[in-house]
Amino acid sequence: MSWKAMLFMAFGWAIAWALFLYCFARILFGNHPKVPAESDTHSSDTAN
């Protein structure tokens, strides 16, 4: 296997593995704190 193929495979697999492990570790073992609400600085994004 050429080093270029290995590099690109490592690139693809690293992203997929990292995302997968990060998310599932947080879901399965995290303590699930909720993020605080963003400060209400916006103005007129209204539709209704």
Added chain:
Amino acid sequence: MTQRERWASRIGLVLAMAGNAVGLGNFLRFPGQVASNGGGAFMIPYFVCFLLMGIPLMWLEWGMGRYGGIRGHGSTPGMFHVMWRSPIAKYLGVLGLFIPSVILFYYSYIASWTLGFALLSALGQMPEVPQQLDASRSPAEIKQEVLQPFDSFLKDYVGEGSQSSGRSAGSLLLKPRVFAYILFWVVVALNYWVLARGVARGIELLAKVAMPLLFVLAIVLVIRVLTLGQVVPGGQTPVDGLNFIWEPQWFIERGGREVFVLLDPQTWLAAAGQIFFTLSLGMGAIQCYASYLREDDDVMLTGLSTTSANEFCEVVLGSSIAIPAAVAFFGIMATRDIAEAGTFYLGFTSMPAIFSYIHYGQFMAALWFLLLFFAAFTSTVAMAQPFLAFLQDEFRIPRQNAVGILVALWVIGSHVCIFVRHAWQVMDYWSGTLGPPLMALVEVILVMWIFGGQRMWEEMHKGAELRAPRFFYYASRYVTPVILIAIFAGLVYQKITGTNEQTGLEGMPAGSIGVWIARGTLLAFAILLLWLIYRAFNGTHGDERQSGAAEAK
């Protein structure tokens, strides 16, 4: 407002959403796309589209689904209606009913092929390959002597006709095997059973069983393929296959001339299309599943988790089965032809041919098709749910009755696909290729520009366990719509110039009667859906909707 169903557990929701996303695209379409669009170089546009379009759209659809769900709407007509108080909003939402339902018509039939092939493989009823392979065979010889029997077998199975059978290969009507037809009904019955049991006791339970099984099957197959070694004397190995799929080719041939892959619109279109297809974006199914969330349930981390499960299945597992196995048995030249021949050629022709050469091949082939079946089954259930939710939420029809109505329409649509030549390819083009980018464009404009980008951003972060970088706000407000317009324009251009990919078993002659029957079916179905939306929001039920929306507001 009546109490809507809810997911019973978070892991069940993640698995159900992952089941919605993981389908044939992960194991068949992705490796074929990578092999035909620059190998490792394809991963650059692929991940750029994933980052700028896939993740923002996915969060948007989750947020939108939860917003609609807590206001009593599990399908996009109702969701659009509460997000944009314009008379046309609910009619734009027809896309979120039309697309998944039409996909359901043909995808359920394809799911039945995978079940049928699993059974036939287990029973040893697949074609035989008499000769041993050797490295001196040319791609043309491999195609003729090894793959042709399996290609004919598939065409006979679905009644397309083949050179080896006495059936006509050009008539309007298809004559599938009785076995294929029975298996279609088995798939419908299985879906009926799951859907009638409801969200938590049906869909979630299915996902909890099928998704772990799917992962196990995929891992078993990956290990088996990667440990094949040199199976053909003087030939190549699965590692050469990995090399073939991941080696970046910066210059590829397009229409007889060499192009730089990162500046080639077709490659970008293929990457964006794959992201859409694999994440089930722009179909209305994610919104529908998300509508069964509670108001304070997290959508950010949970949404990202389902996306990550899908990417893992695709990039890690999907790339390590079909193409490496094909290279080990047939060599790189023949594998390139196989990949370019399309998804079905790779999955239903090449893979069973490969398994017929290895020890316990029958068993491995059955596992392969079972893997595809689980992937497809969890997706068919997801495609059925938006229309069910529409009937339940907007017409107050009990679930059992709603499933009955859905199945009646589904069976009619599927029969067009089963018996009319080219019908499912036409439906696939309109609902699976052209529809999702259009739907995504409508929803991203509606949500980020009409409903309000900041408002939706805050909505998505209610109860969130993950704060998304602000980058994604700007991506979904400014970049995603531009990409979607480019994709849609590219697809329309391809359609006009006749350079669109053929996704089916055979090409589609433009004027064939089958094509027009399929288009007529689609038109009739679209009109029916629009009428139902009109009835839901303007009749007796409509009054209830209006007051319900006012209360929610």
